[in-house]
Amino acid sequence: MSISVAALIRPAKGAMVLSAVLTALGAIVTLVPFVALHNMAAIWLDGQVRTGWTGKPWVWAVIAVLSLFVGQLLYLFGLGVTHEAEAKLRHRLRGNVVQALGSLPLGRVSQVPHGAIRKMVCDDTAAIHTLVAHVPGDVTNAVVSMVVGLGYLVWVDWRLALALFGTWAVAIMIIVSTTMRGYSDITKRFGHAQTALAAATVEMLEGIKEIKNFQATDATRTRFNAARQQFSAISFDWVRRSGRAISLLGSLLRPATVFVTVALLAALFVAQDWSTLSATLPFFLIAPGIPEGFTVLVGLMQHIYESQLAARTTAELLSEKPMPEGSRTQEEGPNPGQVEVCEVSFSYEPDVPVVHGVSFTAEPGTVTALVGPSGGGKSTLARLIARFYDVNDGVVRISGVDVREASFSWLLSRVAIVLQDVTLSNDSVHTNIALSKPSATRAEVEAAARAACIHDRIMRLPEGYDTVLGEVGGFLSGGERQRITLARAYLQDAPILILDEATAQADPQSERAIHEALSTLASGRTVIIIAHRLATIRDADQILVIEDGHITQRGRHEDLVNQAGTYSEMWRAQELHYMA
Template sequence: MLEPGVKKLIAPARKSMITTAIITSIGGTCAIVPYIAITEIAANWFRGSPSDTLWLWVGVAIVAVFANGLLYGIGLGVTHISEANLRYQLRRRLVQAFGRIPLGRVDQTSSGSIRKMVCDDTAAIHTLVAHLAGDAMNSITALVVGIGYLMWVDWQLTLLILGVWVLIFVVVTGTMMRGFTESTSQFSSAKTELSAATVEMVEGIKEIKNFQAAATARTRFDKARRYFAEISYQWLAASGKPMAIISSFFQPAVILVTIAPPTVWFVSKDWLEPAYALPFFMVGVGLPVGFLQFVQIMQHLFTANQAAQDTADLLDIPHQPDGPHTDGPGPKPGEVELTDVSFGYNPENPILRNVNLRIPAGSVTALVGPSGGGKTTIARLIARFYDVDAGAVKVDGLDVREVSNQWLLNQIAIVFQDIALAHDTVANNIALGNPQASRDEIVEAAKSACIHDRIMRLPHGYDTVIGGDGGFLSGGEKQRITIARAYLHNAPILILDEATAQTDPQSERDIHAALAALAKGKTVIIIAHRLATIAAADLIAVIGEPTASTSETSVLATGTHAELLERSETYRTMWEKQQEVAK
C-alpha cells in the first residue's frame, strides 16, 4: 500500500503509529461491548433468568463506552504529536536538502513547486501519520469484532447479509472506480502546476497588469487554472460518484431493509432466539458505517501517499558531494580556469563545447556574445551550480569538485541579473553573506554601493523590512542592495551578471564607480551585453555557438577590445550594431 520511499519517510513515527494502532484497536473492541451487554440483558430477560447479572452488564456497557472514547482520544493524541514533530523535521530536512542538492536543480524548480513541497505536501502527510493507525485500526477492529460477534450469534444469517452487501459494493466499485488512480495522479500534478503558476503570477503581477486582460488570459496561470478545474471535476467524479452511491446504499435505513427480512425469517423458523436478533439490528446496521469511514480514510490516504512520495523523491535526490579541501587557498589563488569543458542542461544537447578559458588572478575578464550562447552558464559552472559533463573547472588551481561547497562559495561573490532579496530588514539582506558583520560595516558596504542615502529615507532606515512597512525599492535599488551584499562578502573572485541591467542611466555611473571599488584587487568576471561597459577589460571572451572555423568550441575568440575588433567578426558586428543604436 505504501511505497518504499514513503515508509522510509514516516519511519520516525513508526513506533507511535504502532502504539496508537494497539490502543485504538482495544478501543474499537470496546465499541462492540455495549451491544453485547444489551443482547445478554435481553436474552436473560426473555428466558426469565434471575436479574443478578443485570447491573453487571450495565456496568460493563458503561465502562466500555467510556473506554472506547478515552482510548480513541489517547491513541490519536499520540500520533498527532508524533506527526507534528515529523512535519517539523521534514520541513527542516527539505530546506536543508535544497542547500545540499546541486544549486542548478534548485534554480530550475519554481518557487510555487518549492512552496507546495515544503508546506502542502508535508501537511498532507498528516492523514498518513496521524489518522492511518488510529482511525483505520479503530474502524477495522470494530468491523472485524462486530462481524466476529455476529458470526458467533449465527454464522449463516451473517454470511447471507454480508453476501448482499459485498455484491452491492463490488458492482458499484467495479463499474465506477475505473480510472481513479490515474485521475488522482493528474489531480496532484495539476495542483502542483497551479501552485507554481500562482506564485509566479503574484511575483510578476506588475507585468501582467501592464499587458491587461488579453495577455493575462494567455499566461501560464490561466492555463493552469483551467486545467486544474477540469481535472478537479474529473477527480471528484471518479471518487465522488461511487462514494455517493455506496453511501446511499449503506445508509442505516437501507441497511435495515437488507437485515430485517432474513432476520425475521430466521426468528420465525426458530433458527434464532428473538433476543439474539438484536445484534443484527444494532451492530449490523452500524457495520457499513464503519466500513464507509474506512473507505474514506483510504481515499485520503491515497492522496497523502502521493504527497509523501513527492517529498521522499526530493529527499532522495543525490546531494552534491563535497570535496576534501575545506580550508586555505589553493596553489593559484584568485585564478579561474576552464579546461575542455562541455556541458548541457540536457546532456544530449550541450550548450558549451570544449571551452578552454584561463582568467588570471586580479584581472577583469568579460564574457560577451549572443543571447543563449552560454555566458551565464559558464558563471554558474564556476560557482558549481552544476557539475560539468566533461573537462574541469578550477578555482585557485583546485577542481571545484575537489573542494567543499562552503569553501568554494567563500571564494566567490555573485551579483546576478535576477535579484533575490529576502522579506527581511535591509541590514539583514546586506549581511546575508557575512552574518557577523557590524552595523558600521553594513553601512560602509551600502555607501560603497551608492544605496546608503536611499536606505536612510526608508521609514526605519536599515531596520526597514523589504517588501513591507514602506520598504519598497526599485529594481535598480534592489540591485545596489545585492552589490552591497557582495561588497560585504569580500570574496576574492567577483562574478557580475549584467549587474547594472536594472539601473537608470543617471545612477549607472555611480554603480560603475561602486563596482570599481568593489573589484579592486579581485578577480572579476563580467557578463555584459553593452560592450561599451567592458571595453577596458583586461580580457574579453566571445562566447557563442561553435562553428567549424572555431574547431567546435564555444569560445569564439579572446583578446582585448582592440584585438577583437580586428580579428573577431562576431565581436565587431555586435560593437557596430550597438554603436549605431547609441547614435
C-alpha cells in the first residue's frame, strides 16, 4: 500500500480547513479599515454629503479600529489551530516512522544509513510543519488579502486598477520566466544532497578513526567530503537562482516602488479627469500592501517544496511493506534446536539472485561451518536463517517451524546472532550486555561476561559494569567489543547460535580469548559459523562450501581436505600463509 503526502497529513486536515476559513475571514475583515478611510476621504476631500451614520467620519474611525482588531484575532486564531494540530501530527508521525522501521525486515533497516533515519525522525517531521501549520493560514491570508484588495480597487476605479495590475503582471512575468527555470529540479537535488550529507556525517562520526587514517593521504576520498562538496555546489546554485528571483521581485514590489508606480498612474488619471482624488486614495493605501502577499507566497514556496520532499520521504518509508509476524509465540517446534534450510533462493535486487536453491540441515547441538570465497553468499544465508530478510523461494525452519510462522520474540528466544559489525550503544556495559534480556540481574550479566572472557576487562573500567561505553574511560578494543556481544548472546541463551566472522576485528591475543569464549558459548547449542580461518572450524560436524550462492562441497574437514575442489585449495593456501 502506497501512502501519499495528502494521506500523511490527513489527521490535521480538519484543523487546516478551519484555519483557512478563519484566516480568509480575517483577511476580509482587515480590508475594512481601508474602506473606512476611503469613505472618510470621500466626505472630507470630495465634500460628499451623506445622511445617517455613513456620513459621520468618527463612526468610520471606530469601524476601522474594531475591524483591525478582529482581523488580527481571526488570523492568529487560525494559526494557533494548525500549530496545535501539527504538533500532534508530528508526535504521531515520529511514532509511525519508528514503528515502521521496527516492522521492516531487519536487513532493510540496516541498509538505511543512520543519518537518513535521523533526518527522517527529526528534520523531515519538523519540515512538514510548514505544510500543515503555515500553508493553510499564510497562503489563504496572502491570497485572500490580495484578491479582496484587488477586487476592492477594481470596484473603486477599474481603469486605474487595470493600469496598475497590467504594469505588475508584465514585470513579474519577465522576472519569473527568466530566473525560475529549472527551480523545481534543483530544489529536489538540494533535498537529496541534504540527505546524503546527513548520512555521510553520521557515517564519518561513526568511523572517524578509519577515516582519519585515510584522510592523512587524501581528504577528498571520503564520502563525507564528496557529499559536502556536492551539497555546497548545489546549495550555491540554489541560493543564486532563488536569490536572483527574490531580490528582483522584492525591488519591484517593495512599498516605495509601488507607491511611486501608483503616484505616477494616479497623477495621470486625475490630470486626465479619469479619476477623482478620493478614488486614488485606496490605491495609495492598499496597493503597497498587496505585494506583501506575493512576498509571503514566494517565501513560502521554498518551504512548501522542502515540506513536500520531507513528507514524501516519510510517506515512502511508511509505504514500505512491513515484514509480517507469525503467530507462534510460545509452543516449541517439533525439532527443537534444528535449523533446516530447504531449497532457499534469495535476491536483494530483483533478478540478481545471490542464493540459489540451497538446502542443508544443522542438527541440534552440532557445528555447521559456512566457508568459501568472498561474496559467495555466506552472510546472506546467515541473515536469512535469522529472518533479517524473507526468502524468495523455499523455506527456513527453526526447530521445525517455518520462520514466517513464528513471532519475532519466539525467533529471538531461539536464535542468537553475532555479526561482523559490532554495534554497541552509548550506554553502560551492563545495559549493552543485558540488551538480549533486559530483566537480567547484575549476577546474570556478570556470569555472561565471565563466560565471554570479558569480566576482568570490565572490572578494570572506571565504573565497572556501570561505565558508559564511548565516554571517558569507556573505550574497548574491537576484540573486547566482540566479546561484549558474545556475552550478550550468552545471556540470550538461545539454543541456536549464528556467528558471522566473530574474530574479524580481533588481535591474536583477543582472538584466543574469543575462541575460549566461543567454546563455552557453543557447548550444547546448534552453531552455524561463518569463518575464513579454516583451522578454527576443522572440528565442525559439517562444512559447507558456498560459492556463487550454491553449496559446491559439503562434508567434514577430513573428507573435504582430500577432495579436489575449493576447500582443499583454500586449506593449502591458508596453511602456506600461516606457516610463512
